[in-house]
Amino acid sequence: MESQPSRHAAFTAADILMQLDTYASQFEYPVLDNGNVYHIDCRLSVYGDKERWVLLFDIIGYNYRFGGHNGLYNCLYFYGNCLPFTPGTHNFNFMTMTDDCEGMPAFGPDFRETLHPEATAILLNGEETPVLHDPAYYAARGVTLAKAPAISVWEFARAFVPEHRAGFLALEEEIRDRIPKDLPLLLRLDEWYHNDLSGEELPSAVETFRQIANVLETGDVSFYQPTKTPNTHWKNWPMGGTL
Incomplete structure (x- = not known):
């Protein structure tokens, strides 16, 4: 779907995709079949206005190298043009519950x-x-x-987390501690088609992020019209945690 801006944003869809691709190329980006992490659940939140944009991934997983409660966490990945830290993730964005x-x-x-x-x-x-x-x-x-x-x-978490999902996802006040408090939430997805970075597929190669970039550029959520079947369920990423 081609971008047809309904407003004059300070950024373009191409700017957004370039940032995502840049950090994905550096593996500062969610890899759902990370060999160290058993994928459990995830969420994608899209915030934006004419001047600013933020994409936030909640990625819940179990890292067997840490073990126990320390290994069961929600890792927050942020991208955008108004962050108080560099895009990607940081130690302070790992949340244990x-x-x-x-x-x-x-x-x-x-x-x-x-x-x-x-x-x-x-x-x-x-x-x-x-x-x-x-x-x-x-x-x-x-x-x-x-x-x-x-x-x-990880077997326990894959059964337990869906019924207690709200307890593992970042609270809005926790998100607002990291992004502008007045930035509107445009779109929130519990499932989507995610690019296979281990297979060298960049975000710009999939419709999910091309459409979301158009949503942010235009402010029009109707640009998100996915045709691909969501693949974010853990069963679709069997290599996660198998290193």
Whole structure:
């Protein structure tokens, strides 16, 4: 779809795509089949006005190199022309939300890589939340336990996160601590067609980001009319976490 601006923006769709491609080329960009990270869930938020634009990716995953609660995080990737830091991600944009309940370790005892067999709850943003061990619970959510009855942290998270998704995504006030508070939210996507950066596919090569760039340039959300089937579900990225 060609851009047909309905307003005179201080930037163009080409400017947006150039920034995304530049940081993607440097791997400062969400790679959903990152070999160190089991992909869990994600969200894409688009903010903009005539002068400013921001794209934010919430990428929830489990990094087995960190393990336990430290490995289960939401990594925020920001792009735009009004950020108080360089685009991409930074240590202060890694958000952890879970912890042990008092006297009840959620993970372990084997290097905290599995759900503790005696755990009945986990703290999610400070609130005690039940956890389940029944293989049927996981199977009903499309998660096959590779070493049942053991439940790996990523298997647990893939079943647990969708039902508690709001607790893992960045809150609006947390986002506004990082971007202008008055910048309008134009579009928010829970699924989309994401480029395969491991396969050397840049953002500008896919319609998702070409259309979103037109939305930002014009301020017209109707420019987002995807024809590609969303691929952001973790089942579409089987190589994630397999290094």
